[in-house]
Amino acid sequence: MGNQFIISHDVGTSSNKTVLVNTKGNILATASAPYPLLTPHPNWVEQNPEDYWSAIIKTTKEVMEKSQISPKDIIGIIYTTQAMGVIPIDRQGNILRPNISWVDGRAEKQAQKIMNKFLGERLFKGVVGTTLMGKDVIPKLLWVKEMEPEIYSKTNYFLDVNGYLKFKSTGIPIMEWSGASSYGFNLKKKDWLKTFFQICGIETNKLPPLVRSIDQVGGLTKEAAQDMNLLEGTPVFGGCDDVQSAAVGADAIGEGEAHIYLGTSAWVCVSTSKNLKFKNGAAVIQSADPNMNQVVGITEAAGSCIQWIADQFYKHEKQDKSINNVFELMDAHVKEIPPGSDYLICTPWMLGERCPVSTTTTRATLFNISLEHTREHMMRAVYEGVSYNISWILENFKKDYGFEVSTLKLIGGGSLDEQWMQILADVTQKPVNTVADPQMAGAVGSAICAAIGLGIYDDFSCTKELIKTDKHYEPNQKNAKIYSELLTSYKSIYYSLNKSYAQINASRF
Numbered sequence: 001m002g003n004q005f006i007i008s009h010d011v012g013t014s015s016n017k018t019v020l021v022n023t024k025g026n027i028l029a030t031a032s033a034p035y036p037l038l039t040p041h042p043n044w045v046e047q048n049p050e051d052y053w054s055a056i057i058k059t060t061k062e063v064m065e066k067s068q069i070s071p072k073d074i075i076g077i078i079y080t081t082q083a084m085g086v087i088p089i090d091r092q093g094n095i096l097r098p099n100i101s102w103v104d105g106r107a108e109k110q111a112q113k114i115m116n117k118f119l120g121e122r123l124f125k126g127v128v129g130t131t132l133m134g135k136d137v138i139p140k141l142l143w144v145k146e147m148e149p150e151i152y153s154k155t156n157y158f159l160d161v162n163g164y165l166k167f168k169s170t171g172i173p174i175m176e177w178s179g180a181s182s183y184g185f186n187l188k189k190k191d192w193l194k195t196f197f198q199i200c201g202i203e204t205n206k207l208p209p210l211v212r213s214i215d216q217v218g219g220l221t222k223e224a225a226q227d228m229n230l231l232e233g234t235p236v237f238g239g240c241d242d243v244q245s246a247a248v249g250a251d252a253i254g255e256g257e258a259h260i261y262l263g264t265s266a267w268v269c270v271s272t273s274k275n276l277k278f279k280n281g282a283a284v285i286q287s288a289d290p291n292m293n294q295v296v297g298i299t300e301a302a303g304s305c306i307q308w309i310a311d312q313f314y315k316h317e318k319q320d321k322s323i324n325n326v327f328e329l330m331d332a333h334v335k336e337i338p339p340g341s342d343y344l345i346c347t348p349w350m351l352g353e354r355c356p357v358s359t360t361t362t363r364a365t366l367f368n369i370s371l372e373h374t375r376e377h378m379m380r381a382v383y384e385g386v387s388y389n390i391s392w393i394l395e396n397f398k399k400d401y402g403f404e405v406s407t408l409k410l411i412g413g414g415s416l417d418e419q420w421m422q423i424l425a426d427v428t429q430k431p432v433n434t435v436a437d438p439q440m441a442g443a444v445g446s447a448i449c450a451a452i453g454l455g456i457y458d459d460f461s462c463t464k465e466l467i468k469t470d471k472h473y474e475p476n477q478k479n480a481k482i483y484s485e486l487l488t489s490y491k492s493i494y495y496s497l498n499k500s501y502a503q504i505n506a507s508r509f
Contacts, residue, residue, distance in 0.1 A: 004075045005067075007060060007230075008447035010440070011052055011081040011161055012242065013037070013103070013264050018059035019443040020067050023456050025466040027437060027444070028069070031062035038098065042508050043105045043134075043360070046098040049087050049164050053227075056165065060228040071231045076454055077169065077220065078237040080245035080446035081161040083182040086140050088155035089164075089173065096151045099161065100140050102182075103265075103300060103351050105360040107143040108134030114142065114200050129278035134360045135352070137183045141202045157208045162239050169236045170218030173208045176238040180210055181286040187275055187293055190286075213240040213288045214453035237450045242442050243269055243296050244288040249445030250409045250435060251467035253289055253460045258405040260390060260424075262414025263439075266302035268355075268393045270295045270403050279400040281355035282393070288449050289460045295401060297355030297393040302386045303414050305348045305364070306330075309382055313375045330379060331419045337380040339426060340482040343368050344377050345490055346385035356392040357494055361505040367493050383420050384483075387427040388490040391483075394428060410434045411441035421471070426479040427487070436470040 005028065010017040015034040019027050035051035064071070084102035089095055100106070111132040118124040125131050132139055145152040159167060160179040167173050175183075177190060184193040194204045211217050219233035239245075243261070247269055250259035258270045271294050276284045282297045310318065310326055318326050345367040352360040366378060397403040408430050414420055415434040425432045435441055448466065451457050 003073050005069055005073055006076045006078065006447040006450045007063065007074055008443040008450070009056055009059070009077075009079045009165070010242065010245070010443040010446065011055070011079060011165065013082050013101070016052065016055035016059055017440060017443055018056075018063055019440050019447065020063040020069065021444060021447045023451055025444050025448060025451075027440060029063040029066040030440060031059035031066070033058045037101065041106070045101040045104040047101055048098050049095050049161075052161060052165060053168050057227045060230065064229060071229065071234075074230055074234055076235050076237055076450040077230075078446045078450040079162050079165045079239040080242055080442050081165065081179075081239070083160065083179065083241040083243065084137050085159070085161040085164070086137060086144070087159045087161070087164045088144065088151055089157055089159060089167070090154045091156045093167065093171070093173075096154055097144075097148065099164075100144075102135070104140070105134040105352055107136070107139035108360055110134070110139035110142040110146065111136060114139060117199060130281065130283070131358060133354070133358055135354065138197065138200050138202060142200060145201065155206055158206055159208060162241065163208060166217055166236060166239070169220055169224045171221050172218045174211050174217055175208045176211050176213055176240055177286040177290065178213060178240040178244045178288060182241065182283070183207070185286060187284065187286060211238045212290045213238045213244070213449045214290070216453055235454075237453045239446055240288040240449060241285075243267055243285070243298075244294065245442040245445035245449070246411055247271055247294060247445065248288050248448050248460065248463055249441030249443070249467065250411045251463040252409050253287065253292065253463055256403060256405075257409070258403070259409040259411060261412040261442075262302055262386075262410060262420070263412040264302070264304045264307075266299040266386060266390065266412075266414070268297045268390055268397065270397060270401070270405065272401075276401055280396045281353070281358040282396065282400070288445070295397065295403070297396070299348070299355065299386065299389050299393070300353055301348050301350040301364075303412070305346075305350060305382045305386065306414075308350065309379050313379070327417070331417060333376045334380045334383060334419045337376050339423075339479040340486055341377045341381040341384060342372060343486070344373050344381045345388075345486055345493065346378070346381040347490065347493055348382060348385040348389060356389065356396050359498065359501070362494070362498060362501045363505070365493060365497065367489075383423050384427065384486070385490070387420075387424045388487050390424065391428045391487055392491065394430075405430065408432045411438040413439045418471075421473045422476070425473040425475040427483045429475045429477070429480050431475065432473040433469045434471045435467060438470075
């Protein structure tokens with residue numbers, strides 16, 4: 001058992017992170033490889049699936065070289081990936097167009113068209129629990145059908161990112177339950193919502209067969225094994241989307257347990273066995289645990305807002321060779337600004353938003369700027385803005401679902417930022433725990449799915465033994481008043497400016 005290892009790939013929006021772990025979830029080696037986002041048109045975001053596979057090959061070889069492990073000791077390969085990808089393949093397995101990314105918002109007209117089949121947005125929301133957006137998968141499938149009919153007609157299956165990588169690994173076109181649940185999945189019957197797809201005009205024979213996260217779906221083909229320098233037939237497992245693996249890697253897989261991911265994007269997620277409705281932009285999706293569901297509220301831009309500040313306002317510092325880490329410098333500057341940023345508020349909706357509000361046209365705002373404000377104020381306001389968004393989601397979860405979250409379990413690169421963690425604790429007035437190697441938590445969570453599939457562990461309760469808390473942050477009650485006041489203003493900014501944003505951006509998106 002001690003000489004057996006799992007390779008887990010976390011294929012995110014901007015890069016693939018790969019971990020080689022043993023059966024206790026301990027990391028032996030890591031590697032990462034970036035790939036670009038393509039924006040061929042305003043509000044379009046695409047990626048080349050070949051770039052994912054190139055990153056998989058590169059990082060697999062790298063962790064094997066670093067660890068000096070023999071390929072015969074690799075007992076499983078698994079992927080956890082960004083959700084909601086749209087990758088059409090033909091009967092020969094050829095990719096027909098670039099992946100339409102989850103942040104892409106091109107299909108607003110198709111979303112409206114689908115809702116009109118249900119006699120309008122209001123009735124649709126009453127039936128389904130949420131409105132459809134141009135960022136949702138089924139409108140994007142309809143967009144392909146209407147705008148790229150030749151591609152649609154040649155499509156044998158639509159795959160998500162995880163499905164594509166399993167296909168490249170095994171030659172078998174399939175989709176895992178959690179990935180399917182961001183398309184259209186019946187959580188009770190564990191099957192495609194076939195009638196809904198048909199009403200929307202999407203042929204269900206273009207949807208691949210379904211598997212669970214813990215299922216062995218096949219073995220590495222000869223070609224894939226040669227690409228990776230691994231053995232042909234090495235078991236490949238179902239895997240899951242990133243939100244679901246993060247819950248496992250954060251030890252937030254049990255009833256009512258919550259985790260927050262802070263990376264390029266962010267999300268708040270609560271696990272539950274209940275079959276709940278979509279509300280206020282929150283989605284109810286399949287957990288990595290086949291017996292559980294998850295309520296998740298996704299914030300489109302989080303760490304990407306911090307990166308934007310670094311790119312636009314710290315160019316000089318980034319070029320200064322005496323500064324090793326510009327983000328540590330930014331952290332020190334954030335500390336100098338008082339809580340509330342002297343009443344400067346940032347709404348971090350750089351890409352529109354999913355939750356706590358659903359909108360494709362809204363964009364980020366710096367509100368209430370005056371002569372006293374500096375770039376450091378703007379920066380702290382961004383950290384606080386993401387935290388306001390998360391706090392609003394938590395409030396909705398309590399109101400809509402009765403979730404009383406006592407402690408926030410944080411993972412993702414943002415959880416390494418101690419100032420941000422304290423701000424989040426202060427804004428939400430909840431204690432915050434982080435895990436060790438938080439950027440690798442999703443990959444470790446995915447590896448645990450493979451370990452359960454291999455029979456090494458009986459079920460997902462093993463996370464209590466495998467996942468340990470690293471750092472703890474207590475909320476400062478002195479800051480509760482200012483943040484409560486500014487959170488109220490933060491919400492009112494959305495309601496006051498939403499129509500203005502829709503008006504100015506209507507012709508652009």
